[in-house]
Amino acid sequence: MTDTGEMSPLNTRLTDLLGIRYPVIQEGLGPYKTVKLAAAVSNAGGLGTVSMPGMTEGEVEGAKHLRDFIDEACSLTDKPFTVNIPVGTTSDGEVLPFSAAYVRAVVESISDPEVAKRLKAITTSAGAPGVVRGIIRDSGLIHLHKVGGTRQAIRAEKDGVDGLIVSGYEAGGHTHSRPVSTIILGPSVADHVSIPTILTGGFRDGRGLAAALCLGADGIAMGTRFVASRDNTDWNPAYAQRINDAKEGDDIIFDAIYGPSRALPSRGIAELAELVAAGTMDTMQLTAWKDGRLIGAQRDGDLEPGLLPAGQVSGAINDLIDVDPFVRKITEEAAAILGRLSSVRIGGEVR
Numbered sequence: 001m002t003d004t005g006e007m008s009p010l011n012t013r014l015t016d017l018l019g020i021r022y023p024v025i026q027e028g029l030g031p032y033k034t035v036k037l038a039a040a041v042s043n044a045g046g047l048g049t050v051s052m053p054g055m056t057e058g059e060v061e062g063a064k065h066l067r068d069f070i071d072e073a074c075s076l077t078d079k080p081f082t083v084n085i086p087v088g089t090t091s092d093g094e095v096l097p098f099s100a101a102y103v104r105a106v107v108e109s110i111s112d113p114e115v116a117k118r119l120k121a122i123t124t125s126a127g128a129p130g131v132v133r134g135i136i137r138d139s140g141l142i143h144l145h146k147v148g149g150t151r152q153a154i155r156a157e158k159d160g161v162d163g164l165i166v167s168g169y170e171a172g173g174h175t176h177s178r179p180v181s182t183i184i185l186g187p188s189v190a191d192h193v194s195i196p197t198i199l200t201g202g203f204r205d206g207r208g209l210a211a212a213l214c215l216g217a218d219g220i221a222m223g224t225r226f227v228a229s230r231d232n233t234d235w236n237p238a239y240a241q242r243i244n245d246a247k248e249g250d251d252i253i254f255d256a257i258y259g260p261s262r263a264l265p266s267r268g269i270a271e272l273a274e275l276v277a278a279g280t281m282d283t284m285q286l287t288a289w290k291d292g293r294l295i296g297a298q299r300d301g302d303l304e305p306g307l308l309p310a311g312q313v314s315g316a317i318n319d320l321i322d323v324d325p326f327v328r329k330i331t332e333e334a335a336a337i338l339g340r341l342s343s344v345r346i347g348g349e350v351r
Contacts, residue, residue, distance in 0.1 A: 008045075009335035010209075013196040014219035017142060017163060018120060019080055021045030022331040023219030024209070025165070025198055026226045028084025028123055028146075029309075030054075031291050032298035033234050035069050037323070039076035040231035042118075044327035048073070048081045049123060052102050054291035059101035066105045074118050082121035082144065087132050095131040103132045107139045116140075123165065126174070128152070130159040144198070148176045153189040153197075164193065165221050168201030172224050172311035174261050175253065183215065190216030204313050206333020213338065224311040231323040236301030240320060242308060248315035257286050264308040268293045272307070 008015060014023045026034075026041040030051030038048030050073050053065045066083070073081055083106045087099040103122070110116040122136060125146035136143050137160065145156045146165040153164050166189045168182025169175055182201040190197055199212040200221035212220045226232065228240040246264055253260050254269045255276070263269065272290065275281055281289065290307060297306025 009332050010213075010338075012213070012218040014163065014198060017196055018047055020047050022327050023198075023213075024327050024331065025049065025082075025200075025219060025221040027165075027171075027200055027221045027223030028125060029223055029227065030084075030294075030298075032295045033069050034232070035072045036076065036234050037226060037229065037232045038081050039073050040229075040323040041226065041327065042073075042077045042079040042081045044324040045079070046327045047121070048077070050081060050083045052083065052085055054288075054295065057098070059097055062098060063101045063105035066102055067109055070106070070109050070115060070119060074115055078118060080120040081118060082123045082142075083119065084123040084125060085132075086126035087124045087129065088127040089131055093131075099127075099132065100135070103135050107135055107141065110139065110141065124161075125165075128159065129156050129161050133159055133161075146200075147189070148185075149178075149180065150185070150188045150192055153193050157193045157195055161195070163196040163198065163218075164189065165198045165200055166217070168199070170262075170312040171201035172251075172262050172314075173309040174256060174259055177259055183211075186212065186215040186217055201311065202313050204316060206330040206337060209330055209334035210337040210341075213334065214341075224313050225317060225321070226323065227310070228317050228319070229321045229323050229326070235298045238301030238303055239298055239308070242303055243310055243314045244318050244320070246310070246314035246317070251310060251312050251314055257283065257290055261309065262311060264310045264314060266297075266306055266308050267304045268297075268307045271305070 008021050012023045022045045024046035026049045028049045028051050031054040034051045038050045041048035050069050053062050085102045088096045106122050110119055121142040121144055123144040129145040143161045144163045145161040146167055147153045147156055148167050166186055168185050169179040170182055186199045196218040198219045198221050199217040203220045203222050204225045209220050228243045251262055252265055253262055293307045296302040297308055
């Protein structure tokens with residue numbers, strides 16, 4: 001039973017942990033804002049994710065923009081949502097200043113009772129969560145952390161997070177340096193941790209949700225599928241159309257600044273490679289360039305010069321969804337599939 005007071009077709013540890021109706025999460029996206037999409041997913045009974053501003057904004061300015069995103073989300077939904085913050089460390093092992101500033105902005109925002117009613121979780125990604133656990137631990141926020149490997153998952157549980165988003169190689173954006181697919185990684189992580197797990201990478205419908213539950217997960221997260229929706233109105237519609245136009249195998253892996261990344265092809269990827277090879281920019285300058293090209297594609301629809309993170313599932317997506325019926329439909333589909341499987345006869349003569 002969730003906070004709606006109605007019976008859900010699928011109750012899992014994830015729905016119980018977050019107080020949501022359906023075990024479906026919208027992935028952290030960005031760096032351009034995802035406020036309206038997050039609110040739509042939360043209103044539909046899943047968990048929407050507000051993405052942070054770019055990594056190269058000043059700490060004070062960036063924290064203010066993030067608080068504006070949170071306040072806007074609160075004006076659009078009275079259901080639970082989360083905020084995604086990539087965390088990283090300096091060469092000395094200290095948390096990066098922008099990560100600390102954004103995490104503190106999230107924690108401080110729930111001192112407002114109206115925000116606290118809605119902002120129930122914080123999602124961290126990229127580096128190990130331990131560097132920000134001290135900021136989050138006593139806040140009352142549920143801490144989800146995104147991992148790309150079993151060892152990372154074990155470490156994150158030891159660090160004290162409440163749940164894990166387990167990202168397979170199929171996922172869009174920054175991905176594994178050592179490819180491990182969702183179907184392999186999901187069960188491996190589930191075998192080694194006791195906290196709820198959410199699989200991401202390659203999901204688009206109820207069959208995927210049913211499969212994830214069979215693999216030992218408690219729910220799924222989707223990014224690319226939600227980008228291609230009518231509710232993603234903060235982003236330019238050209239981005240969603242590019243996903244719809246993608247064919248199977250169109251996605252590529254390229255060397256981004258902090259490791260490999262999955263995207264749809266564009267001239268911007270070649271330009272980034274040239275800049276890296278030239279060595280005329282330092283890491284922060286390259287990051288600012290990358291943020292600009294990401295935002296240009298997401299906000300303005302400048303696709304060819306842009307960078308277009310997208311999952312391998314792009315080649316299987318050819319329509320725009322309305323988030324509210326979609327979230328309900330895929331959960332009902334998953335429940336129906338699992339119900340049919342439970343009636344399959346085990347043993348007996350094969351005909």
